Amino acid sequence: MIYFAQGIITKYTLMSVKGYIFDIKKYSINDGPGIRTTVFFKGCPLKCWWCHNPESQRVLPEQFDDCNFRWHISHDYENRNKIGSEVTSREVMKEIEKDVPFYEESNGGATFSGGEPMLQINFLNELLNRCKEKNIHTAIDTTGYTDFKNFELVYNATDIFLYDLKLMDENLHIHYTGVSNKVIHENLKRLSDAGNKIILRIPIIPSITDTAENLDQMVGFTTSLKNIRGINLLPYHKSAGAKYSKMKKENKLPDLEPPSNEEMDNIKHRFSSIGYDVKIGGY
C-alpha cells in the first residue's frame, strides 16, 4: 500500500496537484513549533457547534458579498469575494517557501490545517513531500476523522501531528460534531503506536467539553498513548460569531461565553500535573 502510494507521489512530482484552500496564514505562531505558515484546506467532515472557521466546512469555494477574502494567489483578484479557491500545489509551495528564513530562525515550518486536510489526501501528500524535499518542517492539524490508511500515506513526511480530541462520549460527540469519535480514537491510538509525534489539541467549550466526566476520560485515554509531545488547550472564543451571520449559517452557540482564565489554569494543571507540557492557546 505504502509502496503504491509512493508510486503515485513520484508521478505527481512531474505535475502540480490541485486542491481547495481558504487561506494561507503567515507568521502563524499557534499551530506547531516556531514561526509557521498555515495552509487552511477547505472541507471538513465534522460540523462542530463551536467551529470558529465555519467557512472551512464545505469543500468548494463559496461566494459571499463583502467577505474580502485576503488571499490572492497569482493576483487572482477576480475571486476576491469568494471564500476559498482552487490552487495548485506549486502555487502553495511558492508561498510556503517564501518564509524559509523565518522557519530556519525559529525551527518553524508549514502546518496543514483546515477544514480537514486529510480530505484532500493527494494534495496534502504532494505538499508534504515537496516540503520534505526543501527541508521544511511539517505539521498536520487534523480531526482524525479519516481512514487510517491516509495516515499511513502521510506520516513519513509529517514531523508532527496536531490531533484534536473533543469529546470522549460517543453520543455527545455525534451530537456536537455530527460524527462518531470511534475512528478518531482508534486512529490516534494507531498513530501513536506507530511512533508519530503528536500534540493533542483540546477545545475547551464551557459545559460541553470541560465537564468533569469528559476531562477524566480524556486524562485516562491520553495516558494510554505514546509519543504525546504536548497538549494545547484551546479556549472557546466568540470571534467567529460575525462569520456565521455573514455566511447566513446558524450559530448554535450564540450566547456561550469563553471559559475564565481560572478555569483554563485549572484544566492546564490537571494535565501538567501528570507530566504533560501543556499550553493554553496554540503551540
Next chain:
Amino acid sequence: MNERIKKLREQTLNAVPRLSHERAQLLTQFYKSGEAEKVSVPVARALAFKYLLENKDLCVNEGELIVGERGPEPKATPTYPELCVHSLHDLEVLDTRPKVWFKVSDETKSVYDKEIIPFWKERSIRDKIFNEVNQEWKDCYDAGIFTEFMEQRAPGHTVLDDKIYKKGMLDFKKEIQASISSLDFYNDPQAFEKREELRAMEICADALISFASRYSKKLFELASKEKDKQRKNELETLAGICERVPANAPRTLWEALQYYWFVHLGVITELNTWDSFNPGRLDQHLYPFYKGDIESGLLSEETAKELLQSFWVKFNNQPAPPKIGVTAAESGTYTDFCLINVGGVTPEGEDAANDLTYVILDVIEEMRLLQPSSMVQVSKKNPDRLLKRAMKIVKTGFGQPSIFNTDAIIQEMLRHGKSIIDARCGGASGCVETGAFGKEAYILTGYFNLVKVLEITLNNGFDPRTKKQIGIKSGEPSSFKSFNELMNAYEQQLNHFINIKIKGNIIIERIYADYMPAPFMSILIDDCIAKGKDYNAGGARYNTSYVQGVGLGTITDSLASIKYNVFDNEPKTHQPLTEKKIPFEKLLTALKNDFKDDKELRNKLLFETPKYGNDDDYADDITKQVFEIYFKAVDGRPNTKGGHFRINLLPTTSHVYFGSVTGATPDGRFAYEPLSEGISPVQGADVHGPTSVIKSASKIDHLRTGGTLLNQKFTPQLLETDDGILKAIQLIRTYFRLDGHHIQFNVVTAEILREAQKHPEKYRDLIVRVAGYSDYFVDLGEALQNEIIRRTEHSGY
C-alpha cells in the same frame, strides 16, 4: 522608582513648554557690543558662547542630582536668532497653535519687538540661505519636492564617543595648544584660519569650565542655606563635582553624568543642532564608572539607577527648539531626537552588553519619558536575553526602545570608508541614522518626496498645485508605450530634482562653514582639533551628507499600479486582458479629479493591484528599481567637506507634510493624504502579516543606505506570553539576517487610538511610535493620528 525620582518625573511632565528670550537677548547684547567685529568669525562665535554661559541664569531644581538647564527653567526653550529670527507673527503662532505650542509671554514679545527682530532681521542664516539659493530651488521647496534642514537649525547629527570620560576640558586645551604650536605658517596657507579656529575652541573649553564653576558656587550657596541634612550633603557633593568636571576627567559615575550634561548643555546652547546632541553608547561609556563605584561600595545598583533616572529627566526638560512653517510640519514634535544606544559590540567586535545595559533598560522602562529616546543595538553576537529584555519594554507600548541591527550598521559604515573600529564604536542616532560616534559629521540635509516626483512626471514637469513648470519636459505620459518609458521619465525627473537639492546643499554647507562655525562642538569630534578645522567646515574625520527619501511604499504601489493596470501584457490572471486594462488617460483623469466620480476604479487600484509589503515580487521589484534610481542619483557625490552624499530612508513626520502637497496617486491614495512612512508599506496595504512585510522590506539593499526605518503595529496579545515574545525575537533576528537596519513596534490597538482621539483628556500619557521616534499621541496632528491608526495591525492567528 523612589520618591525623589517620582517627584522629578512629575516636575518634568508638568513643566510647561515656554519660549525663553534669554539666549536671544544675551546673544544680541554681545553682538551689539561690537566685540564680534574685532575678531575672526570663529573667535566671535566662541566669545558669544562664553558670554552666554557667563551670563545666563542658573537653575537648580528641587531634589535633582544632575544640574543645569539650557533655559532659565525646565522646558524654557531658547531661540537662535542668528539662524532664524521669529517674527511677532511666528511668536503668536507658537503661542496659540493647538499642537507643539510654546507659551510666549508679553515680555518676550516685547523683547523680540524692540531688541531681537530689529538687530537680526535680514542678518540670519535663514535670510542668507534664501538669498543665495535660486528661484528654481525655491519653486521646488514650495512645491514640496524637498525640505531643507538647515534653514532653521544648524547642522548637527553627531553623537559623542567615550573621549570626555577620559579627558577633561583642561586636557582638550592642551591638545588645542599643541595643535596651535604645530601650525606651520611658512608652508601651510591655511595656518591662520586654523589658528583662529583653534583659539575659538580654547575659549569655548574655558567657557564650559567657568560655567560649571558658576554652578559650583551656586550649589555651595544653596547648601549653606539648606536645612535638610541629606540634601545639604548632596548639594555639597554636587558642588564639588562641578568643581572637578568638566575641567578634569571624571572618576565616578556621578561625575561622568554631570560632565556629560555640561557638555550637552554646551552643544545645545552654542547652536540648535539637528538632532540634539547625544551621549551615544551610554552602557559602554559608563560601565567602568558603574563597576568601579559598585565594587568600591560608593554606589549600590539602586543609587546608580537613581543617578541615571535623574539624568534622564534632564533630557526631557529640553524640548526641541520651536520650529515654524515647513520645518515644523516635517518635524512637528517636542522630541529632540536624543537616542541613547545600548548593546551592540565592543571595539574588538565582541558582545558588548553588560550589567549596566540591563540597568539602563530598567531605567527606560520605569521612566517612560519622551526624552531621551532609546534603542537597543542587536548584533548576532548579542544574546537573546538582551532582545527579550528590550521586547518586554516594547510590549508595554510606548514605542521604546527601538531595535537596530549592529551588524548592518557596521557594514554600512565600512562601505562609507570607515575603519572597522570606528564602525563598531558607532551606532544610530536621531531616528535611524548611521554614524561613527565622536568622529563623524553626518548631516541630514532634507527630506525628498519620491512620490511628488511621479506626480510631476505624470504632468510632464508641471506641478498642478503650485501651477509651475518645475520639472523637465520628460514627455506626455499618454505617449509612453511601455512601463520602461515611464520609469525612464521618472528617473530623469528625479535626477533633475536631486541636482537642484544638491546644488542648494553645497551652498548651504559653505554658508555654515563660513558664517556659523561651532567651535565648542568641534572640541568634541575627532579630528577637528588635530586638523584645526571646524565641525561645520569638514573638521570631522568623516563627513557625510544625507538626503532622506520619503514615501517608498506609496511610490512603489503607484508605479506597480500603472504597470499592472495600464501596461502589463502578461497574462497573470485568468481574466481576459481587455477587461483588466485601464487606459492611461482614464487613470490620469481620475487622479486629476481625485477619484471623484470613480469609486469603482479606485477600488480596483486599492484592492486588485499588487502592493508592496506582501512579499510579492511584482510590486517589490519596483521598490528595488526606485531604490536603485534614488541611490544612483545621490550616493557618492562629493560634499564640501571632503565627504560624500548618501541616502537614507526615513520621514520623521514629513510623510504627512509631503502627502499634504501631493495630489491623488495611482495606488488609490486620495490627494493630500499622508504618504507611507519610512520603508513601511502603505497604511493598510500589507495584508499578509509581518513576515511578508519583512521580506518585502529586505529586498532593498539596506547596506547601501545610512539607515532605513520600518515600523510595525502589533496587537498587545501578540506579545502577551513569553512564547509570543520569543517569536517576535525570531522575527527580528530573521529581519536582521536579511540585513534589515531597524524595526520598531507600536503595541497598541486601533480601538484605543480611536478612543484617544475622541477623548484626548483620558489618554494624555499614551505614547506611540510615530516614525523614528515616539511621541504623545494626543500631541500629534490629526492627519498623523489617522495615519497611525490606518497602519495595519498585525494580530495573532
